[in-house]
Amino acid sequence: MLRTLLEGYAVHEGRYDELLGAAGEPRPHWEAFLKTLAQRQGPDIGDTLSLMEREIRENGITYNVYADPQGADRPWEVDPLPLLISPAEWDEIEAGIAQRAELLNRVLTDLYGPQELLRNGSVPPSVVFGHSGFLHQVQGIRPAGGVHLFQYAADLARSPDGRWWVVNDRTQAPSGAGYALENRLVVSRVFPQMFRDLHVQHLASFFSNLRESLLRLAPKGDGPPLIGLLTPGPYNETYFEHALLARYLGFALVEGSDLTVRDGRVWMKTVDGLKRVHALLRRQDDDYCDPLELRSDSALGVAGLTDCARRGTVLLANALGSGVLESGALLGYLPKLSEQLLGEPLLLPSVATWWLGEPAAFDDAWKRIDHLIIKPLDRSAGEPAVFGADLSADERVLLRARVAARPQRYVAQEWVHVSQAPVLEREQRAQGAAARHSEHLSARTVGLRVFAVATPNGYRVMPGGLTRVAGNEDDRVIGMQRGGRSKDTWVLSDRPVNASFSLLTRTVTPTDLATTKGNVPSRTAENLFWFGRYGERCDASARLLRVAVAGVLGNVDARADDPEDGLTPTLALARRMGLIDASDDVGTELLRAATHPDEGLSVRLRQLLRVAFSLRDRMSADNWRTLNQLIADPVFQRGGSLALALAWLDRAVTSMMTLSGFVLDGMTRSTSWRFLSIGRRIERLSTLCQTLKVATREGRSSGLDWLLELADSTVTFRSRYLVAPEWLPVLDLLLRDDTNPRSVAFQVKGLVEYVDKLERTHGRFASDLLGPAQAALLALGAHDLHPESEALAAVIDQLQRAAHTVSDELTLKFFSHAASRSVLSLVA
Numbered sequence: 001m002l003r004t005l006l007e008g009y010a011v012h013e014g015r016y017d018e019l020l021g022a023a024g025e026p027r028p029h030w031e032a033f034l035k036t037l038a039q040r041q042g043p044d045i046g047d048t049l050s051l052m053e054r055e056i057r058e059n060g061i062t063y064n065v066y067a068d069p070q071g072a073d074r075p076w077e078v079d080p081l082p083l084l085i086s087p088a089e090w091d092e093i094e095a096g097i098a099q100r101a102e103l104l105n106r107v108l109t110d111l112y113g114p115q116e117l118l119r120n121g122s123v124p125p126s127v128v129f130g131h132s133g134f135l136h137q138v139q140g141i142r143p144a145g146g147v148h149l150f151q152y153a154a155d156l157a158r159s160p161d162g163r164w165w166v167v168n169d170r171t172q173a174p175s176g177a178g179y180a181l182e183n184r185l186v187v188s189r190v191f192p193q194m195f196r197d198l199h200v201q202h203l204a205s206f207f208s209n210l211r212e213s214l215l216r217l218a219p220k221g222d223g224p225p226l227i228g229l230l231t232p233g234p235y236n237e238t239y240f241e242h243a244l245l246a247r248y249l250g251f252a253l254v255e256g257s258d259l260t261v262r263d264g265r266v267w268m269k270t271v272d273g274l275k276r277v278h279a280l281l282r283r284q285d286d287d288y289c290d291p292l293e294l295r296s297d298s299a300l301g302v303a304g305l306t307d308c309a310r311r312g313t314v315l316l317a318n319a320l321g322s323g324v325l326e327s328g329a330l331l332g333y334l335p336k337l338s339e340q341l342l343g344e345p346l347l348l349p350s351v352a353t354w355w356l357g358e359p360a361a362f363d364d365a366w367k368r369i370d371h372l373i374i375k376p377l378d379r380s381a382g383e384p385a386v387f388g389a390d391l392s393a394d395e396r397v398l399l400r401a402r403v404a405a406r407p408q409r410y411v412a413q414e415w416v417h418v419s420q421a422p423v424l425e426r427e428q429r430a431q432g433a434a435a436r437h438s439e440h441l442s443a444r445t446v447g448l449r450v451f452a453v454a455t456p457n458g459y460r461v462m463p464g465g466l467t468r469v470a471g472n473e474d475d476r477v478i479g480m481q482r483g484g485r486s487k488d489t490w491v492l493s494d495r496p497v498n499a500s501f502s503l504l505t506r507t508v509t510p511t512d513l514a515t516t517k518g519n520v521p522s523r524t525a526e527n528l529f530w531f532g533r534y535g536e537r538c539d540a541s542a543r544l545l546r547v548a549v550a551g552v553l554g555n556v557d558a559r560a561d562d563p564e565d566g567l568t569p570t571l572a573l574a575r576r577m578g579l580i581d582a583s584d585d586v587g588t589e590l591l592r593a594a595t596h597p598d599e600g601l602s603v604r605l606r607q608l609l610r611v612a613f614s615l616r617d618r619m620s621a622d623n624w625r626t627l628n629q630l631i632a633d634p635v636f637q638r639g640g641s642l643a644l645a646l647a648w649l650d651r652a653v654t655s656m657m658t659l660s661g662f663v664l665d666g667m668t669r670s671t672s673w674r675f676l677s678i679g680r681r682i683e684r685l686s687t688l689c690q691t692l693k694v695a696t697r698e699g700r701s702s703g704l705d706w707l708l709e710l711a712d713s714t715v716t717f718r719s720r721y722l723v724a725p726e727w728l729p730v731l732d733l734l735l736r737d738d739t740n741p742r743s744v745a746f747q748v749k750g751l752v753e754y755v756d757k758l759e760r761t762h763g764r765f766a767s768d769l770l771g772p773a774q775a776a777l778l779a780l781g782a783h784d785l786h787p788e789s790e791a792l793a794a795v796i797d798q799l800q801r802a803a804h805t806v807s808d809e810l811t812l813k814f815f816s817h818a819a820s821r822s823v824l825s826l827v828a
Contacts (some may be wrong), residue, residue: 096348133323178241243616261304357408532679
């Protein structure tokens with residue numbers, strides 16, 4: 001079985017293979033894994049791949065590849081086979097990464113402090129000052145605990161001789177730790193027994209160290225520190241990771257617009273007022289963090305944040321200005337700096353790198369250009385790396401001239417033929433009328449990103465990492481932006497590991513009980529409000545289309561006595577709601593509204609998903625699974641008939657009811673729930689009023705079954721009245737019955753209750769609007785419950801206006817941040 005598994009696996013000449021040794025036999029630490037894998041049958045392996053793909057899709061794990069037409073919807077790709085690292089090998093990597101992080105922290109401390117390294121010539125000033133990551137504005141700022149480099153990541157590559165080398169240092173806002181965690185959650189479910197048998201080290205201790213260090217270093221204040229994870233927002237390529245880490249670590253996920261500076265401190269704008277922020281785990285490039293002192297055109301930052309760091313009132317991890325360490329030129333100076341600052345040799349070497357601002361290095365580079373990669377000093381320059389071996393004689397002349405014009409902006413780096421590792425590939429083969437899948441192992445170029453975090457006892461390294469896989473067999477550059485895949489990284493142990501370790505180790509005190517009710521940023525409250533509205537809008541649209549499609553399929557007369565347009569009430573309502581256009585081909589219009597990926601119901605579902613994505617840190621896995629199943633339904637790819645559309649609409653309504661169930665049974669009755677519920681009630685009230693208008697004004701000659709079905713009240717009506725639907729009991733059920741969750745009275749009653757709760761702590765803003773509308777509804781008599789009633793029409797109009805006005809007043813009260821200071825006011 002093992003030979004069958006390895007059949008066709010090709011080791012590329014001149015590269016280290018992670019799986020097989022020189023003799024073509026599995027390396028010792030791979031043997032147990034391969035033997036277990038070989039025992040799995042072909043269909044079992046195929047099922048494993050399908051299971052992973054479905055879990056990733058339904059959990060909404062994404063990475064935004066800007067060049068990919070799928071954009072932010074592109075699923076994260078994980079290979080089920082992990083990269084295995086032996087215990088002895090990991091000891092070397094761990095020691096090297098911890099030492100390197102300590103060295104870089106000392107370098108950063110000097111560059112923004114005494115600058116002795118520049119004065120004594122250890123580092124050429126042009127290497128530092130010529131890099132966009134060096135920020136003169138933060139010179140002299142000393143962060144809490146003297147830790148500039150709180151979190152660190154290194155990109156490692158293995159050369160043909162089996163040695164690990166550092167290719168890049170990531171110090172700005174290193175990403176990938178969250179994806180490494182997600183990879184572990186996915187892959188460990190696929191191979192649970194192997195994970196235990198091989199004594200794979202767990203990742204939770206790393207994240208525990210990260211959180212505890214932030215809590216320890218954060219400025220002290222009243223109560224526990226409030227820590228935020230600063231994100232550029234949902235359009236950033238790694239936003240999924242930001243939300244995942246914020247939820248896992250228990251931090252508030254904040255954007256720059258959520259924060260403001262008052263009296264030299266950072267505050268989060270919440271619906272309950274300003275809350276002081278003590279520390280920010282930065283996932284945003286530092287020059288975008290403060291439009292006042294740094295990049296003036298940044299719309300992502302917080303004006304005055306730099307001054308708060310200077311005063312020591314907020315901890316920024318990493319410190320502003322840490323991006324200068326990503327200068328490619330520094331790699332060549334680190335061996336001497338290690339001897340100078342640490343008194344010891346560099347344990348984990350850097351790939352040979354030369355700064356071309358030195359004349360000798362410039363001249364030597366062109367003598368051996370076939371073996372070098374020419375890179376810009378600064379990644380932000382946007383220039384691609386150039387492989388010298390790929391250039392013709394004329395192209396080399398042009399490249400040399402371009403570099404010679406500004407040699408201080410370029411580096412030359414040794415081209416390392418990095419290692420390869422096995423990936424599980426799937427291919428589809430035609431077989432008669434059907435198609436079957438086959439799986440096989442293939443070799444792909446891999447690189448390893450390793451992470452470290454500062455603690456009181458030195459830097460601690462994540463026992464694992466993010467293994468990145470080249471997208472194609474011939475790719476020499478590995479990058480997720482290039483469409484590559486990733487792997488889990490299993491660091492093996494010689495002895496059993498503690499499987500009971502938990503991230504949550506701190507004991508909760510009585511004080512914590514009073515202070516952990518949660519802070520709701522105003523932006524989050526607004527997103528929750530619109531999540532409620534869009535959820536109801538999707539539900540109403542799906543129900544309406546279902547009734548209309550069923551009517552067409554049932555050959556119901558599609559004409560009414562209305563001389564203006566002749567549409568049945570359901571079609572008239574669908575047109576009013578923007579789901580269909582005026583057309584004689586009703587069936588085609590309804591099919592497009594139900595199944596077209598860019599029209600009708602799909603547009604509303606994507607609105608819901610978009611706002612849900614901004615709430616990713618507050619959404620459960622079940623919520624995401626339901627939403628992604630809706631968006632990924634095959635009906636949007638295949639289209640089909642009205643009968644298929646009707647089946648899809650049944651599934652959509654069921655899924656929307658599932659989401660409503662999460663709101664009712666899965667959320668505590670907190671401020672967050674209240675805003676979401678207000679959104680739901682406002683949208684349902686507005687839709688009900690619009691529906692009743694159409695029913696009483698354009699559907700008087702039609703039956704009322706469609707109205708009861710649309711309001712999900714058919715069963716209730718039949719259980720109360722043993723008669724065919726009539727105006728009096730139907731209007732009473734849908735208007736005045738406050739025990740019916742689909743009635744107007746029920747929505748108004750809920751709104752009055754929720755608004756009253758908010759007004760008790762935030763002042764009056766909507767009760768003056770709701771009170772008269774509720775009174776008018778209660779005053780409506782049974783004699784007014786018929787379609788010709790002017791009083792009924794007036795009450796419906798009043799209630800619909802009230803719904804819209806309450807939404808506007810709520811926005812002005814809680815979501816329009818009129819109190820935020822401008823940059824000019826901070827200068828003054």
